Amino acid sequence: LNSMPPLTIQQALLQAKQKIDALDAELLLAHILKKPREWVLVHPEARVHKVYKVKKFIKLVNQRAKGVPLAYLTGHKEFFGLDFEVNKNVLIPRPETERMVELVIEEIKRLKDQKITMLDVGTGSGCIPVAIVNHIRHNFSPYQGEREGVCLKTIAIDISKKALTVARRNARKHKVEIKFLRGDLLSPILKSCVIHHTSSLIITANLPYLTNKQFNSSPSIQHEPKLALVAGRDGLRYYRILLKQIRKLLEIKNLKLEIFLEIDPSQSPHITKLIKSLLPNAKIEIKKDLTGLDRVVRITNYAA
Numbered sequence: 001l002n003s004m005p006p007l008t009i010q011q012a013l014l015q016a017k018q019k020i021d022a023l024d025a026e027l028l029l030a031h032i033l034k035k036p037r038e039w040v041l042v043h044p045e046a047r048v049h050k051v052y053k054v055k056k057f058i059k060l061v062n063q064r065a066k067g068v069p070l071a072y073l074t075g076h077k078e079f080f081g082l083d084f085e086v087n088k089n090v091l092i093p094r095p096e097t098e099r100m101v102e103l104v105i106e107e108i109k110r111l112k113d114q115k116i117t118m119l120d121v122g123t124g125s126g127c128i129p130v131a132i133v134n135h136i137r138h139n140f141s142p143y144q145g146e147r148e149g150v151c152l153k154t155i156a157i158d159i160s161k162k163a164l165t166v167a168r169r170n171a172r173k174h175k176v177e178i179k180f181l182r183g184d185l186l187s188p189i190l191k192s193c194v195i196h197h198t199s200s201l202i203i204t205a206n207l208p209y210l211t212n213k214q215f216n217s218s219p220s221i222q223h224e225p226k227l228a229l230v231a232g233r234d235g236l237r238y239y240r241i242l243l244k245q246i247r248k249l250l251e252i253k254n255l256k257l258e259i260f261l262e263i264d265p266s267q268s269p270h271i272t273k274l275i276k277s278l279l280p281n282a283k284i285e286i287k288k289d290l291t292g293l294d295r296v297v298r299i300t301n302y303a304a
């Protein structure tokens, strides 16, 4: 890819495909030209007139060849049918996380007519709460006293200021109302009274859950923030602290609580043991993702 314009789309793609996957090349060129991929495919003879566009394409192709994820190069990733802005400060939303979104939506549907507060811990791009609130907004009417509906207040927490900037932009883009708080796991909640008026609390968390060993042996994730992925020797560092904080929360307030945690499939026996020791009265269910692997732990703690 060293020719300068005028280069046709076909020529640009042919050269890029020597370095990267054909689909990635088409998507990158479509991104640069601000056109859908289909347009690029049906206009092979069209010329890329602007020099800076060719230069930018060459740069992106080289970055992709070095393993930078496509989503970071285009700045976008689709999740639960919605377009999310992403950058190197947030984890790229994964398709397996859509399972948690589905489970939470089912639960909110079941709980309708109650005042629900949802807390998303380690929100990253905000994909989990934005997808849930967006779905609820389009599929359920708001709760109005006697009338059926959903009354949902949503709070999202992350320790990373830069991740919260991206999450706020995604919430704005999809016109959903979410309160964002910066802090260490549930500490901003334990310090404040934001959940005082709720009868049902749903906690969602896709916290870092990889071991250092898993992280180091996976080349495809090296460009994503380590802070978003790695959690101590057994990968359960953050879930252990979170569950202890939840136990504390239950001592302060008698709540009906549902917790949804995304895990690595290998962790299900260890996390089950951990939950049993910290929340002995809770009901634990392990839900599988679309590929049949253990992916979401659902914990129900019935209010006394």
Ligand SMILES: C[S@@+](CC[C@H](N)C(=O)[O-])C[C@H]1O[C@@H](n2cnc3c(N)ncnc32)[C@H](O)[C@@H]1O
Pocket: 090, 091, 092, 093, 094, 097, 121, 122, 123, 124, 125, 126, 127, 128, 157, 158, 159, 160, 163, 183, 184, 185, 205, 206, 207, 208, 209, 227, 228, 229, 238
């Ligand atoms: C695995 S990423 C998940 C992001 C998003 N929930 C998703 O599903 O794409 C974990 C997120 O947790 C955040 N995080 C890490 N440690 C944290 C902590 N102690 N308190 C709050 N958030 C934390 C990271 O900044 C990162 O955004």
